[in-house]
Structure formats: structure tokens, C-alpha cells
Amino acid sequence: MTDKNQAMTDTHYNFAYLDEQTKRMIRRALLKGLAIPGYQVPFASREMPMPYGWGTGGVQVSAAVLTPEDRMKVIDQGADDTTNAVSIRKFFERTAGVDTTERTAEATVIQTRHRIPETELTEDQILVYQVPIPEPLRFLEPRETETRKMHALEEYGLMHVKLYEDIARHGNIATAYAYPVKVEGRYVMDPSPIPKFDNPKMEMAAIQLFGAGREQRIYAVPPYTRVVSLDFEDYPFEPSKADHACDLCGAQNSYLDEVIVDDAGGRMFVCSDTDFCTTRRDGGHVGRLGAPGTEDAA
């Protein structure tokens, strides 16, 4: 038992946890994904020491692209201090020993769940998404054998019918997050459950990598690739957010969380991107309820 126990200590794991063979396998899938933007590449996802659904796909992709010189940022719901973001950041601090940061601009690899940072990303950055269900057609057709065929034949009529039926029934496309996109005019892709507010940001300078661990799929969007949210000429796509400014930093153009502050219906709106909000407040911007540059708002 002694040797087995020793094997469990951190130093016995390879850099960034995964063994080099596994990383090579993942990198091959990533390269294939980048070569065929939006195409879901099957990969032999490993069991990770956190549960499926907690970002195992993103963690494996990050592990495969990390180098010792990287500086990593992890966000969940846009925030660096949500419990699962803390947990994943700790995992890489422990197994890779890389520097971490909360500053979007300083990070070279950013792993995210459910958001794209507000700060524009650059060519020197990689954005890694955690993906629960990679197949945008899954809830229209549960069978993988069928959906793969539909992608192969570029048969996306079913998706357009679904969007049309939404409009016919509700007057709106009733999809608020994980809003489907078409990548470089070919594959319809699930952008992961980001709010549709974030969709337009996907045409960016950084590399975007998507990892779905449980579903064993990787896909990618290379820099400056065309990413179009599906819509109709008479019902154009509209990114939407709460119709307020951030109550702490006053930003008009960032995605907002609604926070219930009392039991009398009181509420406030704050940036979901905590780094964006903090940076603005440090820069002297003040919202309706905020105090400039302090960690704990009044």
C-alpha cells in the first residue's frame, strides 16, 4: 500500500496531470478541430479527478495546451471567485505549477464556463470553453448516428424549423443561451451555454477551443473565423442583456447579473465579469451603488 499511497502525491503526476501520450492524443484532436472549424472531433476523454459536468472537457483541453510559462485564468459565470472556478484554478496550480491571474489581459490561457470575458482578447490568448452538450442538434434529434449524418450532409433544416416555430409561437426565438451559430459558412455549432449576448464576441483574435469530456468531443474556432448566429432576415439575431447599467461600475455594455438584495423586491445589477468590473472601478468608474476602487462594495 505504501507505493500506491506515494503514487497519489502530486509530484508523481505529470505536468498538468495528464500523461504525455494523452496530451498528444488531445492535441491531435485540437489540430483537427482547428483545421475543420466547428466540426466535433471525437476524442478518448479520460476520467478526471473531478466529476463529469464540472468541466472535465475544458480541463483536459487546458492541460493539453498549457506550458510552464503560461499564465492561467479560470472563470465560471464570468467570475474568478465562484467555487468551481476556484477549484479548477487550484487544480492547475497544484498539478502544473503555472502562474494564475484574475486579469483577463494578463492571462495566456483562459478557461471559462458560461461566459466570454468583456475585455477583447488578443492573438496571444487561448480561450477554453467547458461544454456540457456539444451537439447543437441534440434536442432536436437524440441519436448521435443521425446528427453526425445531418452535419455531414449539411442538413440544418430542422434547426431553422425550430427557430421558425419559436417565432410563430412566442414572437421571439426562445433561446437565450447556447444560441446556435454557423461557423465559416459550414458547421452549425453549439457555442456552449454562454448567454446569446456573448455570441458576437466569438469572431475574435484569440484561439477558441471547446472541450466536452463526458460526450468525448473537441471542437475549435480559429482566430478571425466567421461565426454567425442563426436568424432570419425579418427576425435578425439580437444579443440581449438586462436593460440597466452596472450598479457598481456604471458600465452600460457589459453582461449583468441580477442580485436580489432584500425581501421587498429590491435588486441590483452588477457585471458578471468580475475582473472587468474591478478594473473599471479601479479606474475611477462608479455606478449607482458603488464606491470607487474598493473590494467590498457599500
Added chain:
Amino acid sequence: MYVAVKGGERAIDNAHAWLAEERRGSPDIAELTVPQIREQLALAVNRVMAEGSLFDPDLAALAIKQARGDLIEAIFLIRAYRTTLPRLGVSTPVDTGEMACDRRISATFKDVPGGQVLGPTFDYTHRLLDFKLAAEGETPTAPQAPAQGEPTPRVTDYLNRDGLIQPEPASDTTPPDLTREPMEFPANRALRLQSLTRGDEGFVLGMAYSTQRGYARNHPFVGELRIGTVPVEMDVPELGFAVGIGEITLTECESVNQFTGSKTEPPQFTRGYGLVFGQSERKAISMALVDRALRWKELGEDNVGAPAQDAEFVLSHADNIQASGFLEHIKLPHYVDFQSELELIRRIRAEAQAAQAQEAAE
């Protein structure tokens, strides 16, 4: 007043500390040792090894202790550990015909060469709580008999000799490895069996039960169920021959299924197969029934649309680590998505109310 949600890190550390304390339970009670779990909760250990896909009773027992007896959590610990182990080589196929059987029964014949051996089974116990066990200190001894020197012949071989059971085509192709390649559909039988043997016992049992109740009924008999140890051998290139590297306990079930023939196959008995680590006979029998149901295509049967015939449905949902992970992840924060839903609902409601108000005004 708004308090920024900070302190996730400290909350996690404190939660872990509390968990460790709860795992230990009252310090007035002696702590469980790993050997105690391995020896006295052996069937739990077997399940963890089977679904964790790692034959190591000590580690499985440790996982059960660490998981506070939550077997799916223990299976998860084992899976996460095994995936980091280097792959040193591949054993030669184990020969269950050579098994030293602790238990071996056939339901299709009154007696068979090699005999019916009940072994350590619950089958004929009366399920009455044994209050004597509550007062510890009992070490019962069972009568002993000399081991059979001969290997136990297979029951299905007798049927095979008469051509009454569908023969299994021999093949030397390397089977796909579910732990190293992604699952692909359509899945061949080797891949289906791999998925089933590590599949959740409850799920596989439920699927098997559904076939018995008429959702793709396949008339199964337990042709043979055997439990015992088999040697594991590995080819060592430097030596040029296979050497024994250890011994594992397996449960094997071959079901014999009634079959009146199809467009492509003559009337004959057909087979389902189950093979599981440890003494796990409920799982092995379940696996054999589900395996048989999934073979409808190769046997030229009709697809009656039953869940147990649907390989993509069964295999995509059999893994309890995948299932419990995805199910439980909905407790992670989803407030960004929820916020976007809130806005959408408010907008649709506002539009609907405006339309109503306009109608009322007209």
C-alpha cells in the same frame, strides 16, 4: 446591501474539513480499516472493482472507506486513479474454461459434468435479520471438500456439439478499447460488452428486467453461471512465452435463449454473455440478457423498438460516472444562463401583455 460573493476558496477548504470529520464519524467508535472492508464487505468491493474497471481489492476497499460507503463515489475514485496508470502491456485472453470454480450452476440441466456447485450464495438463505451478528465475535467455519482437479467443462459446449446453439465465430482481431478510444456507433459486440461490464449494476439490471417483462423478450435460461479464479498471463517479448502475473476472480454467465429462427438464422438456441470482475452474479446475468437483446440485428430479428434493443440508448446511459456527474452538475451555478432566460421571459410576457391591452382597448 450587496456583499460581493467572495471567499469561495475558504468555503471549499472548510467544506472538505467538515467532510473529513463526518467521514470518520464519532471518534468514540473504532475506525474501520481497509482490510476489514476488503474482507467483510467483499461484495461492495467487487462492485467497485467491476464498475471502476480495476481489479485491486485493496484500492477498492480504500475507495469505499474514503467515499463513506457511497459506491458510485468509490467507483469514481477508482476510475480517476486507473486512468493515470501507465499501460505496460496487455494480457493474453483469460480462459474461463480453466476457472477454479467456487460456484458453478446450470439451470438448463439437472446435472452436468463437473456438478452443480452452490458455493457461497444468498440464494436459499431466509432473509431474516440475524441479530446474532449484532453481537460481534462470531467466526463460523464451513465444512470443506477437496478441490476438483479437473477443469469444469462448459454447459454450452454440450449444446454446441449437437449444433443446437448458435456458434460464436472465432476471431483474432484486437477488440476496440473503450478506455482509450471514444465510443462509436454502431458499436460491435466486443465494445458493447466492455461498456456493459463497467456499466451501472442498477441500470443494466433494469434494462435486463425490461426484456423479461416483454420489452424485447428473449426467453433466457441461465445455461451456466460460474464464479472463481482464473490465472492472468502476459506475453513477455524477452522470454518468448506467456508468464503468469496473477489471479483474478470473475463471474461469468452464459445465457441460453430460445429462438425459433429468423430470415437469416435456423431455429436454434442463441446466447447472451456476461463477464464481470469479482463475485457479481446479479450483474453478470443482467449483462447476458442485455447483450442478447442488443444482438437482434446480427440474428436477423425484428427491432420491436424496445429500449434494451437500442444500443445507442443503452450504451450511452449505462455509465454511472458519466450519468451522476452530468446529473449532479446542475447544482453548480447557472445564474448567467438563468439571467438570460429571465430577460427572455420578461420580454415575451411584456409583448403578450401589450398585445392584450391593445386588443382590450380596440
